Amino acid sequence: MNRILLELENTGVFKGEQTFELAKGLNIIYAPNASGKSSLIAALKAVTIPLESEELKKVLNDYEDSGFVKLSIDDQEFMVKLTRKADGTIIASGKVFSNNGIVSKVTFIDLENELVSAIYSGNEERTKEILREISGVNYFETIISVLSGLRSEYEHRWQIRKLDYESRKEEIEREEKEVESRLQEIRKRINEILSKVEIEHVKKEMEEIEKQLKDLDGKLSEIRTREIEIKNEKELKRRDLTKINSDLEFYYEKRDNLLKERDAITEKLVDIKREIENLSLEIKELKSKIDKITSEILEKDKILKRRREVKEFAICPYCGNQMEKSRIESEILKLENEIINLRKRREELFYEVEARERRIKELRQGGEERLKSIKEELEELDRKIGELEQEKRKMEKELRKLNEKEKEKENERRKKEEEYELLVRRLKLLEKEYPEASKLVGEYEKLKIEENQLLERRDRLHTRRAQLDEIYKDAISEQKRAETSSLLEEYFRIRLNEIKKLSVNNINEVVSRNFKLLRLAELEFPILSEDFELRLTRSGGVPTTLTELSDAEKAILVIAITFSLKECIAEDFPFYVIDTLIEFIDDARAKEVLNYLMNAAGNTAIVVTKTKAYSGESKFLTQENILVNKIPV
């Protein structure tokens, strides 16, 4: 790490762009109050670790809406852009040096640092908590507590499944025992029965009869089924036949009616013809009247037209004198009325012609035309009747066949029933003839049935056993989980102790290396107990507490602890920053602290702010205010 460049735009008190160069070793920002020391530290913080919105407010200049911080370490670049949103919140985007939030707790030592606050307020418990958090011990405690919870869960589930498995297993085993013992009893008894010679022939015969009865039962059942099928088929055919008969009846009736109608029309046909002739004659006469009236109207129209033409200057054709106008007008009126009347009359005659024509049409429709249509209808009806009658004959034939089949099956059934009856009788006779033997055979058969039932029950028990295996597997898997979680818990407990010891030892060791610093606070080593408790001892061995320390001693203690912790947990982080705190230490000891840090810096850039006395000239800090490896007098 040779070159550290910090470029700023609109950050803190600075407006516009500023560039500062830092170096490894001690960098003291030596400037008066309000010159931008803390602004520079805030900008450095923003580009090295992720900050909350509230902290970002301190980074961007209050009067600007955007800005940036760019950090270049040799050839590495990190940049954060800052933007003020409409609601006043600041958002940062870009790449920061480290994403580990813990780093800031040991590298940026200012009055807002949690550890600094805890030590300054004398809160040893809180100090212990922060130290545990920084070392990561609380993470391990969280993991252990989670694992312990999981282990309890697994163990509980394991116990439940185990109990379930055991109770089911017990039940199945008991049932299996019962079944096996009963099976043994049954088989023993069957063997006893079978060993009796006297029942052998009875058993054989009874078995034979029962076999035949069983066969007959099957056959009878088949026959009955067939009988039902035939009956159903017959019923369907009957229904179809009824439908055909009803259709036929309808068509017969329709045909009769049509024939009657045809006869009636044929009888009336002469009268109809005569009426049509008369009507035709009447129409002819009426039409001639219409023609006559039409020519009369035309004639009168002509006269009317002439009268209208000569109305003003008419001269008598006989005497040659001027004719009276009123006389012509009365003639015109008379002619007009006559024409109207003639037209009315002609209209009436048209109606009369139409009425007669309508009547002729009706008579024709009811006569010859109707006869023609009746003939067509009759032909169609005859065709339909023919088809239905053929269908009817076919149906009747099928029904007859079904009746025959039904009878056949009935006879067959009766025959089988008789055979069945005979066999039953033979069985009863056998039982009467050999009462003891038949009793034993009856018992044997019952035992056989029970044996089959028990075998089925045994199969079901085997299935249940297979299901039980699944429960067992589940229980074993829960047990395995419980064991695994227990192993993990133990591993993390070991790791917790290791980390505790390691962290405390490391911190104490580094603190011992920085013993000089500790002595400046007049404190002895070691400083932390195994449980991260501060063990403060004054030089000379007198125990003390945080509250008893002066502000300067507290500042030196904070620097000693955080500088040591940084070495332990953030060795690669390139900065260690002390803001304001150095002011609490008197000049003599502050000089020694700074000297110590300068010598111990190594590759780290230690940045310390120190207030310079006000010179009467107010200006923002510049590169000149950064003293590298130089302690101001």
Next chain:
Amino acid sequence: MSRRKEDIIKELKKRDIDPVKLEKEIVTMLRKGVSATEISSFLDSVIGGEVDEQNSS
């Protein structure tokens, strides 16, 4: 490393869990602010064999 710790690591590896890798993974998760409930469900899946801890990246 203690004998007991070695034995535990060996036994856990037999169960397809690398505790060292798991430790790093969980501590990183906790550092990122993951809740204890999420850690619990993650560990449950690791213990249940749903996550192959040995081969996971």
